[in-house]
Amino acid sequence: MAEYTPSELLALVNASQVSAGDERVRAITARVVADLFRTIEEFEVTPNEFWSAMKWLTRLGQADMVGLITAGLGFDRLLDILEEEADEAKARALGTPRAIEGPLYVAGAPLSQREVRLDEGNEGKGETLVMEGRVLGLDGKPVPHAVVDVWHCNEQGRYSHFDPSQPDYNLRRRIETDAEGNYRFRSFLPPGYAIPPNSPVSELFDLLGRHGNRPAHIHFLVSGLSKRALTTQVNIPGDTFLDDDFAFATRDGLIVSLEKVERSTEYASLGVTGSFTRVRFDFVLQDSLNESETIAASRYQTAA
Numbered sequence: 295m296a297e298y299t300p301s302e303l304l305a306l307v308n309a310s311q312v313s314a315g316d317e318r319v320r321a322i323t324a325r326v327v328a329d330l331f332r333t334i335e336e337f338e339v340t341p342n343e344f345w346s347a348m349k350w351l352t353r354l355g356q357a358d359m360v361g362l363i364t365a366g367l368g369f370d371r372l373l374d375i376l377e378e379e380a381d382e383a384k385a386r387a388l389g390t391p392r393a394i395e396g397p398l399y400v401a402g403a404p405l406s407q408r409e410v411r412l413d414e415g416n417e418g419k420g421e422t423l424v425m426e427g428r429v430l431g432l433d434g435k436p437v438p439h440a441v442v443d444v445w446h447c448n449e450q451g452r453y454s455h456f457d458p459s460q461p462d463y464n465l466r467r468r469i470e471t472d473a474e475g476n477y478r479f480r481s482f483l484p485p486g487y488a489i490p491p492n493s494p495v496s497e498l499f500d501l502l503g504r505h506g507n508r509p510a511h512i513h514f515l516v517s518g519l520s521k522r523a524l525t526t527q528v529n530i531p532g533d534t535f536l537d538d539d540f541a542f543a544t545r546d547g548l549i550v551s552l553e554k555v556e557r558s559t560e561y562a563s564l565g566v567t568g569s570f571t572r573v574r575f576d577f578v579l580q581d582s583l584n585e586s587e588t589i590a591a592s593r594y595q596t597a598a
């Protein structure tokens with residue numbers, strides 16, 4: 295007997311089993327398959343539509359762009375919201391707001407003590423930026439020897455490693471804070487980011503009638519002894535897309551203030567001469583509850 299109605303087929307797919315498998319994976323897969331069966335039936339999805347969607351998914355994976363679609367469809371922000379709701383449910387105090395990692399982090403950037411230039415080889419590509427501050431605990435005490443991993447796009451909105459025209463680790467560095475938790479770096483104010491045109495991602499966004507722009511931002515992954523690693527971003531004020539981010543990742547607590555400085559001798563070691571823009575920002579880390587929370591692993595390392 296192998297004649298099924300759709301609901302009989304679904305029941306069979308989800309009940310089929312020759313060994314225990316993993317209960318959680320089985321339950322989640324069953325739900326996802328059931329939801330997709332229902333979607334196909336309700337919208338009367340044609341074979342052509344179904345197979346072109348599968349082809350699109352294959353191309354999306356081949357282009358290594360799954361992480362752009364997850365951000366654009368809100369999943370990355372959803373995970374942040376749920377983590378914070380879990381913290382609040384446990385009455386766990388929050389530090390600096392989290393913001394999504396995005397798909398463009400690269401581990402292992404060069405490490406410097408207290409200060410660094412991110413913009414070597416990028417002179418004149420934008421307004422000179424000095425960003426400085428401290429890494430603190432929730433108690434306001436500095437976190438000595440914390441590591442601030444920072445990365446941003448180049449003047450064309452592209453990220454090194456993913457854009458082969460840039461040198462390795464261009465605009466990516468790690469800074470170890472001093473005994474008082476201080477860090478500082480020099481770079482330039484980056485522009486916003488846009489999803490690559492003529493890509494599987496832009497195809498879907500065109501069909502959805504959506505844009506694929508993010509406002510100007512700088513990414514951080516901050517970690518320190520006995521502290522929970524923090525993945526966040528800061529946003530540059532004044533950007534058109536600040537309230538219309540395709541990744542839904544901007545947050546009020548992360549929009550920095552820009553301070554125009556005409557002259558200062560404080561940053562000679564960073565080669566700063568003439569006028570520049572200064573941003574002051576302290577990162578506040580939660581206490582860790584266990585060892586794994588302290589590890590500044592990107593989502594890909596964690597997922598692996």
Ligand SMILES: [Fe+2]
Nearest residue numbers: 396487511513
């Ligand atoms: Fe980014």
